[in-house]
Amino acid sequence: MSLADFEYGDIIHRCFRCGYCKFPVNWMDVNNCPAYARYRMESYSCGGRLWLTRAWLMNEIQWTDHLAHILYSCTACKNCEVKCPLGINVDILNMIRAAKKEMVEQGKIPTAARDFLESIQLHGNPYRIPKSKRGVWMDEAGIERYQGQEYLYHVGCVGAYDTRAREAAKKLGRLLQKCGVSFGALGEAEPCDGNEVNHMGEEGLFEMMVEDNISLLNSLGVKKVITLSPHSYNAIKNDYPRYGGKFRILHYTQLLEKLIEANRLNPTVEMRIKVTYHDPCFLGRWNAEYDAPRSVLKSIPGVSLVEMERNRESSLCCGGGGGNFSMDLLGGSPDSPARRRVHEALATGANILAVACPKCLIILEDAVKVEGLDDKLIVKDIAEIAAESCGIM
Amino acid sequence: MNNLFQALMDIVGEDHISNRQEELFIYSWDLGTTEPHKPDFVVSPRTTKEIQKIMELANREKIPVVPLGGGLSLAGLAVPFKGGILVDLKRMDTIIEVNEQARYALLECGVSQGQLTSYLERNHPHLTHSEPGAPPTATIAGNAAIHGQGDLSQPYGFNSDMINGLEIVLPTGEVCCFGSCSIGAGWFTQHPLPDVGLFLGWTGTTGIITKISLRLFPCKKIRGTALFVVDDEDQVPEIYYKITHTQMCEDIVAFSQTIPPYAGGLHHFTVNLAADSEKELELKQEIIFDDALGKIIQQGYGGYLGFTPGLQHPQISKTSDWRKGGGFEYVGGIMPVSQYPECYRRGKEISERHNIPYTVLGRCIGAAHAMMFSWTYAFNRSDPETIHHAREAMRETDELALELGGTIWKPGIYGQKLVMDRMDPNTLELMKKIKQLLDPNGIMNPGNWEVKS
Ligand SMILES: Cc1cc2nc3c(=O)[nH]c(=O)nc-3n(C[C@H](O)[C@H](O)[C@H](O)COP(=O)(O)OP(=O)(O)OC[C@H]3O[C@@H](n4cnc5c(N)ncnc54)[C@H](O)[C@@H]3O)c2cc1C
8 A cells, every 4th residue: 555545644754753752741751652661772662663654554564563563562552642742643543554454455464462362253252262151150140131121231352251350341241230230241142342343453354343242232122231341331432333333331430420320339348458450541532531430439338449540531541442452563571551659559659459440450450460569569450349338348 | 774773772672763654754744834744753852861872873874963952943944854863862851959058050951941930830939931832742841952042031041051061962962061060160150261152052962961950049039020011113122121210029920912802012011020029029110110110101102001910821822823723823023122113013024914913012021121022923724725824925025024124033934044144254154164083084964064165
């Protein structure tokens, strides 16, 4: 493809590479782009990626594995879009995604990305585990199949398959049961929502998945969806409507907030914990939901909530978006964003790092272990904290 | 080359070295109009020790070393014209110490302007530093290496006048300290020991600054910008003079630009004021705008447009992106304040000749001892014709700055040559001797400030 054929060929040169995109809102350091934080070379900054994409499209540089690595290490965390002072900011991630799409079309993507997409196509999940196992978690938790209840509980690939995330998924299920919420889940019939596929530039596969998913949900009469993962929430909320999928969608923290307000959820067990909350990118920057998770935490007795210096719009991504949770292009170094992040959490004096995303849960928990902080900091999903405070163990 | 790669990797670790096309491409480009030149290697060291080893290696192998901070100086000053090792210093980003009482910060060289601003705001709200209008990724050391100026340059002079001490790695690999730190006395003063001037303003051609002690200044509770406007450029020098006489402000900048249209032909002044109380603020406004400038206002030549509390952090201005092309560059002249009118008129002509909306600005340095006058030229990165025009306009402006009795600030190679052509031969000879003494193999940022025999 030439620059002229590139969807954003008329604007990609407008990045000045001033570097605002590297900062959080309060400028406390230049590490708020997770890929740049990990590699600290200009090539891995947002501006670097845009300049390299343009150079590639103009044939000034050739495609290499390294170029693909640089592009796919973008976690789509949206920090760059929030900080870029120029009018092109709204399209930065569209440009990155379009570049990945071009690589997909040329069949030139990192091996880890190819494995991910292949597994989604084969098994409907990135774990290479058969679909038939997708419902195990709900059987363990005694959660009903969806049969026209008020809500469909979409747990997502990580919540369904990962042992640790399953704990959070089950706790949320039990909590909702305790509150008398009418809901069911699809188990082995649940499809992958496709958020990562989209951000990895596999547009064709994403479209197919979305169309299938919409017709499945419509055929089941689903009107309202609750998600465990902000990634699923983002896709269903922001991308599905373009394909005719109109569902009332809530991230589970939003539902918990409503239940607390309506007095249907009454956390009573005194927790006696100091908690800091890590905003997931696809709930925070992507969907501007910063308050619901905090309000849930604040309503739990014995929770003292403290903020990390980088919070809300300025939150540092854990490094798991854009398929990086599975590809792990940002791991393996003390500079990996998750390993930096757990130290920030520790610096608040908190003993619990609360998350509202199964990917963040796992990545940050792994980081705590690698950094040897297990005895100081525990990573928990808000669903787990809320459930425990309601006596669900 | 393979051996060199291995040797560098042994120094900085495999994650922090590259000779791949992607890094060589990115680091070959400046953000302005300079043609790209590729380095052979890019490294990003973390410690002075690593830099020392890099220098020893480079000096032994006679391979160029180009230090890079934020890379925002725009004049091609960190473009590796002769290849070699590009040293990205941004991982050296620890704020080592802030001494509240003695009002200084000891910083590693890669600390950015934004990082320091934010750190002081959060931890030492009574202190501030002289922040340039550059994007916040610009480094403190990079700014000192080119004699930058910031928003406290009116009372305190160039940012490079605000330095208490430096740690330097010489091109031959020795680490030296300058200022009171050199005798183990802390980092609170540069004088009265022998000078550090060998490294400031040399654009990285005499060594790498690895640590820098920067003076901090009182930060008052209220800071903000008063706006004043006149329609006659000939009035501007007098206004600078009158305002500086009051000794009441932190920063005085006069600017004129085609865009937005209401601003064209007018000369706006942003006058930064700071106060600890409303009473102090009112008094300062009164002294400046009633007493010093009252007559001009009464006679209808100028107008006071009010005070806006809160300082804006530097932003890429709309005019810089006027071509919607992601590119601009400017010539900064250090000019006599009296030349503002000519700088403006002649600069406007150059802009018009090259079909670029004019944007000019004069920041007062000291008690109107000089001003940094910038002529900005926007271009479209995807349109070679506009790049050519901006480059030509820059060259004409370099010549203009000298013609009008000023000197060029952070000149690129073209401007450096113009300056050296006019330089006192004995001074030039001394520069050459110093350079030979410090950098016998000519490895540091070659192409820059090269005194020909
Ligand atoms: C929109 C805009 C506005 C600007 N406004 C201002 C302003 O108001 N005031 C101002 O002063 N400048 C301004 N600048 C110019 C410039 O960005 C700043 O001076 C900046 O601080 C330079 O720092 P840097 O880290 O980007 O330097 P770089 O560009 O990385 O380096 C500058 C030079 O110093 C050398 N160097 C860098 N680090 C070291 C080191 N540690 N040791 C030795 N040599 C080194 C480099 O080789 C190069 O020659 C502006 C630029 C832009 C784009």
